[in-house]
Amino acid sequence: xxxxxxxxxxxxxxxxxxxxxxxxxxxxxxxxxxxxxxxxxxxxxxxxxxxxxxxxxxxxxxxxxxxxxxxxxxxxxxxxxxxxxxxxxxxxxxxxxxxxxxxxxxxxxxxxxxxxxxxxxxxxxxxxxxxxxxxxxxxxxxxxxxxxxxxxxxxxxxxxxxxxxxxxxxxxxxxxxxxxxxxxxxxxxxxxxxxxxxxxxxxxxxxxxxxxxxxxxxxxxxxxxxxxxxxxxxxxxxxxxxxxxxxxxxxxxxxxxxxxxxxxxxxxxxxxxxxxxxxxxxxxxxxxxxxxxxxxxxxxxxxxxxxxxxxxxxxxxxxxxxxxxxxxxxxxxxxxxxxxxxxxxxxxxxxxxxxxxxxxxxxxxxxxxxxxxxxxxxxxxxxxxxxxxxxxxxxxxxxxxxxxxxxxxxxxxxxxxxxxxxxxxxxxxxxxxxxxxxxxxxxxxxxxxxxxxxxxxxxxxxxxxxxxxxxxxxxxxxxxxxxxxxxxxxxxxxxxxxxxxxxxxxxxxxxxxxxxxxxxxxxxxxxxxxxxxxxxx
Numbered sequence: 001x002x003x004x005x006x007x008x009x010x011x012x013x014x015x016x017x018x019x020x021x022x023x024x025x026x027x028x029x030x031x032x033x034x035x036x037x038x039x040x041x042x043x044x045x046x047x048x049x050x051x052x053x054x055x056x057x058x059x060x061x062x063x064x065x066x067x068x069x070x071x072x073x074x075x076x077x078x079x080x081x082x083x084x085x086x087x088x089x090x091x092x093x094x095x096x097x098x099x100x101x102x103x104x105x106x107x108x109x110x111x112x113x114x115x116x117x118x119x120x121x122x123x124x125x126x127x128x129x130x131x132x133x134x135x136x137x138x139x140x141x142x143x144x145x146x147x148x149x150x151x152x153x154x155x156x157x158x159x160x161x162x163x164x165x166x167x168x169x170x171x172x173x174x175x176x177x178x179x180x181x182x183x184x185x186x187x188x189x190x191x192x193x194x195x196x197x198x199x200x201x202x203x204x205x206x207x208x209x210x211x212x213x214x215x216x217x218x219x220x221x222x223x224x225x226x227x228x229x230x231x232x233x234x235x236x237x238x239x240x241x242x243x244x245x246x247x248x249x250x251x252x253x254x255x256x257x258x259x260x261x262x263x264x265x266x267x268x269x270x271x272x273x274x275x276x277x278x279x280x281x282x283x284x285x286x287x288x289x290x291x292x293x294x295x296x297x298x299x300x301x302x303x304x305x306x307x308x309x310x311x312x313x314x315x316x317x318x319x320x321x322x323x324x325x326x327x328x329x330x331x332x333x334x335x336x337x338x339x340x341x342x343x344x345x346x347x348x349x350x351x352x353x354x355x356x357x358x359x360x361x362x363x364x365x366x367x368x369x370x371x372x373x374x375x376x377x378x379x380x381x382x383x384x385x386x387x388x389x390x391x392x393x394x395x396x397x398x399x400x401x402x403x404x405x406x407x408x409x410x411x412x413x414x415x416x417x418x419x420x421x422x423x424x425x426x427x428x429x430x431x432x433x434x435x436x437x438x439x440x441x442x443x444x445x446x447x448x449x450x451x452x453x454x455x456x457x458x459x460x461x462x463x464x465x466x467x468x469x470x471x472x473x474x475x476x477x478x479x480x481x482x483x484x485x486x487x488x489x490x491x492x493x494x495x496x497x498x499x500x501x502x503x504x505x506x507x508x509x510x511x512x513x514x515x516x517x518x519x520x521x522x523x524x525x526x527x528x529x530x531x532x533x534x535x536x537x
Contacts, residue, residue, distance in 0.1 A: 030292070034073065044101070049073070049094065055081075059430030062086035062107075063502035068115070075099035077121060084110055091115060095171030101126045101143060112137060124166065130174065131153035139163045144186065152221055158191075168212075175223070176200040183207040190232075192216040199223060205230040213237035214260065219248035222275070228253040232260065241266040242275075244298070249273035252280060261286040265309065265311060269320065269325060270295035277302045284309040287448070289334070292317045294325040305331045311338040314362065319347040319371075331356040340364040341384065346371035348417070349395075354379060365390045366406060372417055376401060387412045388431060393442075396421035407432040410452060415462070423447065434458040435475060438465055438484070445469055452476065456497060459484040467492055 023044040027038040030051030035058065043063030049071030056079045059066075059517040066082070072095040075081035081099030082091065087108045096102040100245035102120035103112060111133040123143040125134065129469045130149050130407050135157060139145065144167035149156060154174030161181045163169060171178060173195050183190035183205070190207035193200065195218060207214045213257035214232025216353045217240075219225040225248070231253075232239035237255030248271045255338025257264040257280070264282030267290070269275040275298060282305075284287040286298045289307030292315070294300050300317070307314040314334035317327055319393065327346065334357070335339040341359035346352040348371065355377040359366040366381030378400040388403030392414040398421065403410040410428030413436075415421055424445040428435040440462040446469040449456035456472025456479040459465050463485040472479035472494045479494030 008169060010187045017432060028071075034066075038066075043088075057082045059084045059089055060086055061288065065090040065092070067092055071095065072097060073099075074101070075120075080104040081120070096124070099124070105129060105132070108132075111135070115141070118142065130156070132156040134158045134161060136160045137162075139166050141165045143167055144188070145169040145171070147171045147356075148324075149176075149210050152223070163190070168460040170194065174200075176202075178205060179203045181205045181209070185209045187211045189213045190218050190235075192218075193218045193225070194218045200225045202227040203229055204368070206233075207231070207235070208233045210235040211237075211471045213262075214239045214257065216241045216243075217250075218243045218245070219250050219271075220245040222247040222273075224249040224251070226251045226253070227255060229255065231256045231258070233258045235262075236258040237262045238266045239264045239269075239285070240280075242389045243268040244271040244273060244275055244296075247272050249298075250275045252277045254279045256280070257282045257285070259284050263288045263291040264307065265290045265292075265305075267292040267300070268295060269293070269298055269300045272297045274299045274301070276300075277305055279304045279306075281306045282308065282310070286311050288313045288316045289337070290315040290317075292327075293320055294318070294323045294327055295320040297324045299326045299328075301328045301330070302332060304332070305512060306333045307335065307337070309336045310314055311332075311362075313337060313339050313343045314359070316340075316343040318345045318352060319352075321347070321390070323347055324350055326350065327352045329354045331358075333357070334359045335361055337362045337364070340366070340386070341381070342367045342369075344369040344371070344374060345372055348372035348393075351375075353377065359384070360387070366403070367391075369393070375399075381406065381505060388428065390414075392422075395419045396423070401426045403428045403431065405430045409433045409437045409454070410435045410449065412437045413439065413442055415442055428452065434477075434481075435472070438462060440463060443468070447471070448473075449479075450474055455479070455481040456494065457481070459487055463487075466490075472497060 001134050025046045028034050028037045028047045034053050034055055038059055041064050046065040046495045046533050048067045050069045052072045073081040075098050077098050077100050081096045082103045084105040084107055090111045094116045094480045097118045100121040101123040102117045108129040109131045113135040114140045118140045120142040123146045124139045125145045126169045127147045143332040157177045159179045163183045165185040169191040171193050189212050214235040218228055219409045222482050237258035240251050264285035289310035314337040341362035353375040357379045359381045361381055362384040365386035366384040373395045375397040380402045381403045384406045388406040389411045394415050394417045410431040420441045422443050427448045429454045431452050433454040434454035436457045438459045443466040448471045450473040453476045455477045456475040459482045465484050465487045467489045468491050470492045474496040479497040
């Protein structure tokens with residue numbers, strides 16, 4: 001061991017005059033003892049390590065810096081390669097191998113950067129303490145990383161690291177910055193950020209060929225977490241999973257999930273805060289593209305998310321029993337799903353709105369909604385193998401939706417609970433069965449049903465249905481077929497329909513149902529689309 005240099009710290013003259021000590025730099029070469037240099041050093045000193053050292057180094061002096069210059073600490077699997085028990089220690093540029101764990105820290109304000117970890121057991125790096133910095137390290141072939149903060153006020157960073165063929169990275173507590181990291185071939189979860197608080201950030205990470213899941217982020221207390229711009233590829237579990245507790249809030253924005261064998265994006269909102277998503281993209285999921293659930297009283301807002309290919313539902317959103325949080329799904333885009341494009345369910349009466357969504361090529365229904373008080377606005381559904389929109393429950397508002405070229409009914413309603421639902425200003429075209437099929441109490445107002453292979457509107461069952469101001473054109477069967485009781489039919493226009501019971505209206509008078517005509521005369525005829533242009537071509 002050599003005393004290489006003695007240099008003044010960069011301090012103001014007043015600090016020097018107040019008695020600041022000289023710092024020392026120790027150089028430890030091959031065959032020399034790193035432990036001896038650590039024991040001889042004092043706060044502010046630097047230890048430069050070169051060569052391979054088969055030791056288990058214990059740092060008990062605060063404020064030291066250990067620097068590797070082609071230096072390796074080999075723990076020989078006896079114990080840790082390096083252990084730090086005191087605060088304000090920096091370790092940089094070292095290669096750490098065969099540790100169990102590699103580096104063990106029980107102290108605050110420790111920085112580990114530019115190090116290489118290889119073939120370590122348990123964890124390559126373990127830190128229990130606040131305000132840690134883990135930056136620009138390479139972790140390969142062995143244990144992962146475990147970080148635990150003791151306080152919510154801790155401010156720690158895990159940034160620009162490369163993790164390859166290791167176990168999970170588990171970071172827990174305080175304010176966490178997890179940015180610009182790369183994870184390849186991790187055996188468990190690539191990175192789990194647990195109980196993050198105080199504005200934590202998970203940004204622009206990339207995880208590939210994963211074991212259990214890509215990213216798992218859990219936010220608690222009254223803090224918030226932002227998960228943005230990260231990418232998960234080829235996960236055997238969920239691509240990205242985010243959960244909230246207590247009063248925490250979360251924003252999940254512009255992440256990309258590719259080829260996850262379970263759900264692409266899984267969201268569980270159990271807090272009283274706000275949980276928002278924006279612009280996330282899922283490209284193939286073995287189950288749901290996005291699976292979101294509200295367990296608490298907080299708002300869940302999903303905006304502009306895209307799902308391309310999911311083996312089950314494209315997007316499934318639900319309330320847990322007893323949850324009271326409002327749900328909004330806005331301008332989602334869903335393509336090529338094995339089951340329903342959107343599947344929705346709510347606790348009775350808890351507000352749930354789906355608006356401006358674009359669904360194509362679901363092998364099930366385009367939108368399936370079950371509950372009380374759900375609102376469907378301005379959605380566009382096409383080319384689905386089931387119904388375009390299927391709703392069951394009560395107190396629905398279904399307005400301004402467009403359904404085209406679905407194999408079964410365009411819009412089907414089965415209302416058994418709650419109050420009368422309102423279905424208005426929707427356009428259904430070229431579906432394989434009825435344009436609208438109604439079971440239960442509803443008001444159909446100003447809808448258009450055209451060129452469907454069944455009836456324009458089929459009131460299959462139920463009582464006190466109102467049909468007012470609807471247009472049914474060129475449907476293969478009846479314009480309106482009423483099998484309900486106490487149905488009121490007023491101000492409708494039916495042209496060019498081809499039913500055998502009467503081309504435009506079945507069930508006049510009594511018919512197969514009970515019909516009351518409104519004071520305004522319904523219009524019938526055979527002109528079809530050539531004489532009544534009330535829909536976009």
